Amino acid sequence: MVREPMARPQTTARGARRRLQILRATARVVSARGVEDTRLSDVAEEASVSIGSIQHHFASRDELLTSTFEMINDTSLARWAALGDAHDDPPRRLRSLLEFAALARPEWREEDWAIWIEFWALAHRAPRFRDQYDQIYSRWRAPFLAALADGVEQGRFDIRETPVDAVDRLTAHIEGLRIRAMLDPELMPRPRMFELLVRTAEGIVNCDLS
Numbered sequence: 001m002v003r004e005p006m007a008r009p010q011t012t013a014r015g016a017r018r019r020l021q022i023l024r025a026t027a028r029v030v031s032a033r034g035v036e037d038t039r040l041s042d043v044a045e046e047a048s049v050s051i052g053s054i055q056h057h058f059a060s061r062d063e064l065l066t067s068t069f070e071m072i073n074d075t076s077l078a079r080w081a082a083l084g085d086a087h088d089d090p091p092r093r094l095r096s097l098l099e100f101a102a103l104a105r106p107e108w109r110e111e112d113w114a115i116w117i118e119f120w121a122l123a124h125r126a127p128r129f130r131d132q133y134d135q136i137y138s139r140w141r142a143p144f145l146a147a148l149a150d151g152v153e154q155g156r157f158d159i160r161e162t163p164v165d166a167v168d169r170l171t172a173h174i175e176g177l178r179i180r181a182m183l184d185p186e187l188m189p190r191p192r193m194f195e196l197l198v199r200t201a202e203g204i205v206n207c208d209l210s
Contacts, residue, residue: 019057022047026068031114035065035122066132069119072112077139084143090151095209097143098201101174102194113178141167148205157205166204173200 025047029038040061044051058064083100087093123133144167151157159166177196181188198209 015057018049018053020071022049022054022057022064023068023071025049026064027072027111027115030065030068030118031111035118038065040064062128065122066129069115069129069132069136072115073136073139076112077136080140080143084146090147090154090156091205091207091209094144094147094151094201094205095198097147098174098197098209099194101178102190102197113182117179117182141171144170151205151207157207159205161204170197170201170204173197 022043026038026043029042029046033042040051040054043064044054047054054064058067080097080100083096084093087096119129119133123129145163148157148159148163148166152159152163161169174197177188177193181190181193202209
């Protein structure tokens with residue numbers, strides 16, 4: 001019986017590093033140029049690899065973009081989900097989520113949200129990206145829904161609308177203010193954005209979050 005040759009671990013590890021290198025380069029290019037103006041040649045130059053190397057790891061430009069969005073969001077959403085599990089006290093948990101959403105965390109990078117904006121536009125224009133958007137947005141909403149549900153159950157929050165409506169209002173404020181903060185950081189600095197979000201959330205849950 002002829003045995004199949006075993007893959008060499010160092011080759012697999014090297015391939016994974018190269019793939020991540022390409023994805024990070026793609027994120028930088030998309031952030032700087034936008035999706036429509038991102039070419040494989042731009043990514044190759046930014047990553048210091050050949051176009052052939054990119055095509056070895058990604059079958060198409062769409063696959064490269066999809067994988068880039070997944071990388072950016074998996075990292076951010078993992079931290080987001082951890083915050084949702086960090087506190088048993090619903091007001092404290094909601095405040096922590098708002099702090100993260102308001103860009104108050106030092107690990108936040110403007111590049112991430114520039115890419116989010118590009119992804120919104122792409123999902124609107126290209127239905128093939130819509131499913132990915134729906135999955136990501138569900139993960140983004142989940143910690144808010146859990147915090148509000150726990151707050152109501154414990155008698156800490158008095159929400160006078162459905163939890164889904166409450167979360168939709170809250171996330172709409174976050175998205176609008178984050179775009180404003182990116183475009184005009186002097187008029188919408190991080191602390192001001194956080195303060196406005198806390199005020200909005202307090203009005204929704206009828207609870208002091210200070």
